[in-house]
Amino acid sequence: MASVHAEHLVKEFRARQEVVRALDDVSISVNDGEFAVFVGPSGSGKTTFLRCVAGLEIPTSGRLSIGDRDVTTLHPRERGIAMVFQDYALYPHMTVAENMSFALKNLRFPRAEIEARVNQAAKMLRIEMLLQRRPRQLSGGQRQRVALGRAIVRKPHVFLFDEPLSNLDAKLRGEMRVELADLHATLQTTAVYVTHDQVEALTLGQRIWVMKDGLVQQVGNGEQLYNEPRNMFVASFIGTGVVNMLPAAVASVAGTVWLSVAGQQVALPPERQRVATPWIGKDVILGVRPEHVSLEAGDADPAQGIVRATVHLVERLGSESLVHWKLGGHALVSRMAPDVALRAGETCSVRLALERSHLFDPVTEERIELAAAA
Amino acid sequence: MSSTSLAPGRVAGSGPDPVGTTSTAARVVRGVVKVLSYTVLVLFAIATLIPFIWMISTAFKPNELSMEMPPVFIPPEPTLKNFEVFFKQMNAWRWIFNSVVTVSIITLGHVILYTTAGYALAKLSFPGRRLVFGMVIIALTIPLYVIVVPLYQMMFQFGWMNTYAALIIPALVGPANLFLMKQFMQTLPSSLIDSARVDACPEWRIFLRVVLPIAKPGIAVLAIFTFMGYWNGFFWPLIVTQTSEMRTLTVGLTSVRYGSFDYGSLMAGSLIAAAPMFLVFLIFQRYFLKGLTVGAVKG
Numbered sequence: 001m002a003s004v005h006a007e008h009l010v011k012e013f014r015a016r017q018e019v020v021r022a023l024d025d026v027s028i029s030v031n032d033g034e035f036a037v038f039v040g041p042s043g044s045g046k047t048t049f050l051r052c053v054a055g056l057e058i059p060t061s062g063r064l065s066i067g068d069r070d071v072t073t074l075h076p077r078e079r080g081i082a083m084v085f086q087d088y089a090l091y092p093h094m095t096v097a098e099n100m101s102f103a104l105k106n107l108r109f110p111r112a113e114i115e116a117r118v119n120q121a122a123k124m125l126r127i128e129m130l131l132q133r134r135p136r137q138l139s140g141g142q143r144q145r146v147a148l149g150r151a152i153v154r155k156p157h158v159f160l161f162d163e164p165l166s167n168l169d170a171k172l173r174g175e176m177r178v179e180l181a182d183l184h185a186t187l188q189t190t191a192v193y194v195t196h197d198q199v200e201a202l203t204l205g206q207r208i209w210v211m212k213d214g215l216v217q218q219v220g221n222g223e224q225l226y227n228e229p230r231n232m233f234v235a236s237f238i239g240t241g242v243v244n245m246l247p248a249a250v251a252s253v254a255g256t257v258w259l260s261v262a263g264q265q266v267a268l269p270p271e272r273q274r275v276a277t278p279w280i281g282k283d284v285i286l287g288v289r290p291e292h293v294s295l296e297a298g299d300a301d302p303a304q305g306i307v308r309a310t311v312h313l314v315e316r317l318g319s320e321s322l323v324h325w326k327l328g329g330h331a332l333v334s335r336m337a338p339d340v341a342l343r344a345g346e347t348c349s350v351r352l353a354l355e356r357s358h359l360f361d362p363v364t365e366e367r368i369e370l371a372a373a374a
Numbered sequence: 375m376s377s378t379s380l381a382p383g384r385v386a387g388s389g390p391d392p393v394g395t396t397s398t399a400a401r402v403v404r405g406v407v408k409v410l411s412y413t414v415l416v417l418f419a420i421a422t423l424i425p426f427i428w429m430i431s432t433a434f435k436p437n438e439l440s441m442e443m444p445p446v447f448i449p450p451e452p453t454l455k456n457f458e459v460f461f462k463q464m465n466a467w468r469w470i471f472n473s474v475v476t477v478s479i480i481t482l483g484h485v486i487l488y489t490t491a492g493y494a495l496a497k498l499s500f501p502g503r504r505l506v507f508g509m510v511i512i513a514l515t516i517p518l519y520v521i522v523v524p525l526y527q528m529m530f531q532f533g534w535m536n537t538y539a540a541l542i543i544p545a546l547v548g549p550a551n552l553f554l555m556k557q558f559m560q561t562l563p564s565s566l567i568d569s570a571r572v573d574a575c576p577e578w579r580i581f582l583r584v585v586l587p588i589a590k591p592g593i594a595v596l597a598i599f600t601f602m603g604y605w606n607g608f609f610w611p612l613i614v615t616q617t618s619e620m621r622t623l624t625v626g627l628t629s630v631r632y633g634s635f636d637y638g639s640l641m642a643g644s645l646i647a648a649a650p651m652f653l654v655f656l657i658f659q660r661y662f663l664k665g666l667t668v669g670a671v672k673g
Contacts (some may be wrong), residue, residue: 036540056568090570093587103573150573 002080003031003066003159004053009062011048011214022048023059024214030078030192030207035184037193037205039237045062046194047162053192054160055079066157077106082151083160087167088143090135090150096122097131100113100150114153121152124186148183156190161193165200177203202226203325210234227356229247232285232365235358241290241322244332247362248286250279261286261352262328264300264307269355275369276359284368285360290322292353305354311346325350375615394502429648432641433457456638457646458539465618466643469626473647475543476611476622483546484600491591492555493585497567507556518609529614540614541622545604551596558592559585594661598654605650623647 011023023045030036038046051057052064055076055106064072071079082103090099097118104114122128125145137144142162151159164180165173173266184191195201201208210217210225210233211342218230222238229235236243240319249260257273257280259266268276276284300308309325321340325332342348359368391441427447432440433456435449460466495507534540534542562585570580586593611622618629627643 009525051568054572056570056571065569076572081572083569083572085569087565089563089565091566091569091584091588102570106574106579262461295433 003032003034004028004036004158004190004192005065006049006052007063007065009049009052009064010060011045011052011057012060022214023052023062026062026216028216029207030190033188033190035181035191035193035204035206036209037195037201037207038209038211039198039201039205040197040211040217041196041237043213044211046068046196046209046211047281048214049211050083050160050162050192050194052260053158054081054083066271080157080313081160082154082156082158082166083162084147084151086163088135088147088164090143090146092135095132095134096138096149097128099135099146100131100153103154103198117153117155118149118239121149124152125149140168141176144168144172144176147277148322152183152187157190159189159191161191161195163195163197164193166195166197173200179206188323199240202238208238210237212237228367229287229358230367232287232360235287235360235367239289241283241335242333244286244290244293244358246288246327246330246332248277248284248359249360250282250284252277252280258302259284259286259354260305261372262330264328265302266305266307266354267303267350269305272354272359274304279359279368283362285362286352286354286366287358287360288331288332288352288354289356290335291323292356293332294351295334295336295340295355296349300349305352306349307352308347309350311342311344313344314340314342395572426648429641429644432637433645435638437636437638454640456636457637459639459644460646461638462631464629464643465621465626466597466623466646468619469621469623470646472538472541472621473605473623474539476545477601479542480545480604481597481600483542484548484551485593485597487546488548488555488596489586489589490581491552492557492559492592492602493581493589495552495556495586496559497564499563500504503615510549510552510556514553522610522613526613536616538620539609541620544610545607548600551600554599555592558595559589562588591661594658598661602651602654605647 006026006028009023009028010021013020013022016326026049028049038049040046048057052059053066055071055074055078058073062072062132066079066081079144080210091102094102100118100121101114104117109117114312118131119128122131127142127145127149130138130142130146135146138146149165161180165176177200184204193200193204202225202254204220207219207221208225209219210232218225220228225234225238229238232245236245246261251258251260251265257268257276259268259276294306296306298306300306306326309327311323312326312331313324315322315324316338319338321336321338321342323334323336323340323342325334332350336342360366361368375642388389428445431447431449432444434454435446436451436455437451439446440448495503495510528539529535529544532539534543566584566588566647567580568585591601606624608624608628611625612628615621618626621629621642624647627640627647
């Protein structure tokens with residue numbers, strides 16, 4: 001086991017005359033034994049970072065260390081890592097046992113130890129009966145286990161996972177998430193896990209690095225990222241469903257800070273008043289998650305954050321309903337009960353839970369609470 | 375039957391019965407077009423097959439029947455006499471030996487050179503890679519006839535005329551095969567090579583243990599195309615060989631054609647020359663089809 005440290009890591013790729021910076025001065029510390037998840041959309045730099053840690057890419061500048069060793073330019077075999085690839089990358093012409101023992105043979109381990117380690121890993125992953133099969137004879141889930149087994153037999157300092165569940169169907173993905181968490185709990189080996197799926201990130205990661213455009217946007221545990229997003233990108237990326245981003249203007253009436261949203265007024269709760277005060281007279285973006293928009297009886301009540309909106313569409317998903325509203329000229333989505341009795345065209349009162357919402361600077365897209373704190 | 379089963383003869387969501395709305399005239403036109411298409415295709419197939427059938431037939435019939443009109447396709451008394459004449463009166467064994475030796479070495483050379491070069495161009499990163507590939511593309515556009523005179527002069531200056539070196543060494547240069555293998559290697563998943571690197575495998579061993587086994591279909595296509603191309607090769611062996619002992623089978627056969635008009639032994643020799651083609655095609659026809667799509671589709 002070992003920690004992973006990246007200091008001012010830069011990775012540039014040259015494509016003809018253009019230079020693409022995939023990692024832009026990234027500094028990261030993953031603790032010994034930690035399950036670290038890197039999440040972000042395509043092109044965010046998360047896989048490039050993983051490949052740098054693996055030694056499959058050499059950083060343009062910066063320093064990488066695993067444990068106390070500087071591994072920046074070391075060959076992958078010298079780093080004490082094992083990697084699980086997105087497409088499993090099992091050698092199709094080798095049996096499961098040969099796949100699992102390939103690295104150990106390359107490292108010239110004694111035959112008895114190779115056999116013992118392969119059998120131990122196969123037992124742990126319940127694939128003993130598959131050892132003589134070839135990858136094409138396995139299902140997606142079995143291949144995934146073999147790929148994990150191939151990594152486990154190495155007894156590496158660090159496990160690297162490159163979107164290992166993305167090729168599985170939803171049910172199997174859920175099962176494998178649990179198995180991966182169990183496996184980490186058993187082995188306690190440092191893991192660096194890359195995914196674009198925020199559910200995987202939230203369920204597996206002890207700490208999550210949210211990445212975009214080669215930069216780390218925010219680091220934290222799932223709760224921190226959900227409740228205290230640093231900017232509009234993190235707020236949109238973490239959490240289920242689309243976050244409502246509503247343009248709003250901050251105003252002060254009789255000592256109370258109000259928001260004007262789509263022509264309707266709502267009062268900010270006391271704890272948000274202080275951070276919004278410097279923004280009086282300015283425009284902001286109000287971020288409200290669909291689960292923080294609720295149906296209310298009665299008329300609009302600005303003091304309670306209740307506004308009038310018209311139902312545009314109701315999507316009934318079985319366990320819940322997604323209600324699409326028209327709020328002035330803006331779209332608003334709310335997550336509601338599966339049997340909510342609403343019809344398109346109906347105008348109702350909805351409460352925006354402003355105590356759980358966030359205000360963002362429309363220019364920098366940063367959360368203004370952070371600007372106030374700074 | 376479950377309650378959700380559809381009633382027999384009806385398809386859920388289908389419109390009116392299509393049979394009822396199709397006019398008889400349209401069906402007749404479609405039928406006529408189909409018959410005409412098949413007729414043309416069958417005629418083409420016959421036109422293509424007749425020379426082969428005639429070659430096989432002539433090889434096994436007495437010489438006096440070879441020019442009979444109308445042609446006799448099935449000889450009343452098949453004979454092996456033509457083969458006997460071919461092998462006894464000419465340098466046939468020597469030509470076959472020359473063909474086998476040169477084509478085998480050329481094929482092996484192409485497999486070794488272009489599997490490694492294709493892998494390097496497709497999967498390894500090195501300065502000048504694009505330049506090298508650009509030169510390969512340019513080389514692809516130059517036909518043999520443009521370089522044949524300087525090449526001939528080179529052979530002459532090297533003192534290689536009428537030697538195996540002249541038959542083999544210039545033939546080892548094959549930009550088309552390099553292009554083919556580069557395109558094929560590109561379809562192999564890079565993650566396997568990355569995985570082998572993480573698995574502590576040295577680069578040469580990655581090529582031998584990981585790349586070569588999964589590149590077998592591409593290598594088979596390369597080998598078959600090279601073998602067939604050079605087995606049928608005529609022009610270059612004709613100009614660099616001067617004695618009957620150095621002729622390849624295809625070039626040697628022309629001396630049968632021009633030396634005498636013994637069609638029986640000429641066709642016997644032609645059948646022997648074509649036999650490897652038939653065998654290779656019959657055994658490896660799935661690779662031929664794969665060869666047509668190498669680089670065009672993934673996987």
